[in-house]
Amino acid sequence: MAPPWPAPRLLLLRRLPDALAHFSLLLDEVLRLVDAVHHQGDSINKSVVAAMVVDGLCRERRIEDAWRALEDMRLRGWKPDFVAYRIVSEGFRLSERAEEEGRILKQKRKLGVAPRKEDYREVLLALVSGRQISDAKEMAEAIVLGDFPIDDDVLNLLVCSVSEVxxxxxxxxCKFMIGKERFPSIQMIVQLCEGLCKNGKGDEMWEMFRVLLDKGYCTSERDYHLVVSFLGKAGKVREAYDVIKEIKRKKLDPGISSYNSLMVALCRNDLLRPAKKLWDEMFTSGCSPNLQTYNILITKFAEIGESEQVQQLFDHMVLKGVAPDSTTYTSVITMLCQENKYEQAEEIFNKSVAQDPKLASSVLTVFVIALCKQGGFKAAVGVMSSLPSNIESFNSHVILLKCLTDVEEIEMASEHIKWLRRYCSSAFQNIMNELMASLSTSASLQPVRKLVCYLHSQGLVNEVGPWMKLIEDDYA
Incomplete structure (x- = not known):
């Protein structure tokens, strides 16, 4: 069904009160402009326009003008409805002008005006569709605050859109909808909670969830996981744990997803003692940790240098038949390199090689960077020189040579280049070309000049391109 009037023109009328306020236009002129638009032959929903005009005036605190506009539009046949009268009466109430509020409510009852739900539905949908979210929000506020009927699908769409702004x-x-004993959609809850997390409104989120839980909103593990995950994301860890306890009291299974969401929140907030307690509770409840659970804890303990805890968790997951992934390996290896435990790091890396060559290839780059960052260049060269042939190592060789050059370990770089030429002949030229391209980001030209001169003198690169000037200066 087409909207009662195109959204851009609705927006024009919505702005007429602004023009009145900012440019001191006479109300009569505004109403004549409205009539002029009407006489062009467009199909105008007069009731909706009347509500928009008085709403704009009331927002500008021009309540008397809004009342006058209401009467003038009624006499001109615009038929202001229940919503328009409520907006003006609310304006008087907020201004503590009880006498005027009573008079307009009496007039509303006398005229027997009524809301036209379908008209406002179409306008709201048109405004949201046109991304005129602020205008849709203001009109919806007038409807909701007046306790007028509005369809669930319109409310769901409004919340999803308005939560952004x-x-x-x-x-x-959302509270209006819940108060009418209607449940919001999953999409609405997700969009709304994203906005609440972004704006730091965890308390408001918990208040909403508490009402929903009391009304029986959650009927499945998925519903409860949604609640726990967003409470954790908002930093409401105690409340998230209370929800898990509530699930268990109902003889339901919280599920590994809910436990993991809470575990993430605990680790993010450095609540490691409760995290360990939750870990023990999972086993007591018969819920086995999965790969994500292990990675959450391993990553956190590696971050704070708890190497013993990391090693125990790693050994435990292998014992339980949970295969580590790239996140697991890189967390453990990076931590061991930071502690200069290069041999142990290489042992862990070798486990990834035995598990899956493709996985090991992705871990290798992180391993080399971690070694070089700690100054473990000999260890890095040793790792790269002992790789099985089925491990992809192109980028790692380039990274190692670039790091050696940056710290002026030119002799070590030269030796590794000779090794590459002997044992990686098929990829050698491509590695050299990539290395030459990467040298442009070096902080110092002196080590670059030395390496380029060496490569050129040995005929190891076909074209040094922009580095030729460095070589010529060196020869000169």
Whole structure:
């Protein structure tokens, strides 16, 4: 169904009160402009336009003008409805002008005006579709605050859209829906909670979830996981744990996903004692940790240098038949390199080689960078020189040579280049070309000049390109 009037023109009328406020236009002129537009032959929903005009005036605190506009539009046949009258009466109420509020409410009852739900539905959908979110929000506020009917699908769409720009308004719409004993959609909850997390409104989120839980919103593991994960994301770890306890009291299974979400939140907030307690509780409850659980804890303990805990977790997961992935290996190896435990790091790397050559290839680059960062260049050369042939190592060789050059270990770089020429002849020229391209990011030209001169003198590169000037200066 087409909207009662195109959204851009609705927006024009929505802005008429602004023009009145900012440019001192007479109200009569505004209304004549509205009539002029009407006489062009467009199909205008007069009730909606009336509500938009008085809403704009009331937002500018021009309540008397809004009342006058209401009367003038009624006399001109615009038929202001229940919403328009409520907006003006609310304006008087907020201004503590009880007498005027009573008079307009009496007039509303006398005229027997009623809301036209379908008209506002179409306008709201048109505004949201046109990405005029602020205008849709303001119109929806007038409807919701007046306790007028509005369809669930419109509310769901509004919350999803408004949560991007105004989290408070979005949660108000959601509360309105819940208050009518209707449940929001999963998409609405996700969009709303994303906005609340972004704006640091964890308390408001918990308040909403508490009402939903009390009303029986969660009926499945997926529903509860949504609640636990967003509470954890908002830093409401105690509340998230309370939800898990509530799930168990109902003889339901929280599921590994909920435990992992809470574990992430605990580690993010450095609550390691509760994290360990949750780990023990999982086993007591018969919920076996999965790869994600191990990675959450290994990554955190590696970050803070708890090498003993990391090693225990790594050994435990292997014992339980949980295969480590790239995240696991890189976390453990990086930590061991930071502690200068290069042999242990190489042992862990060799486990990735035995597990899956493709996996080892992705871990290798991180391993080489970690070794070089700690000054373990000999260890890095040793690792690269002892790789099985089925491990992809192109980028790692380039990274190693670049690091050696940057720290002026030109002799070590030269020896490794000779080794590459002997044992990696098929990839040698491509490695050299990539190395030459990477040298442009070096902080110092002196070591670059030395390496380029060596490569050129040995005929190891066909074209040194932009580095030729360095060589010529050196020869000169």
């Amino acid at each position: 105004d989290a408070d308004a979005a949660i108000m719409f």
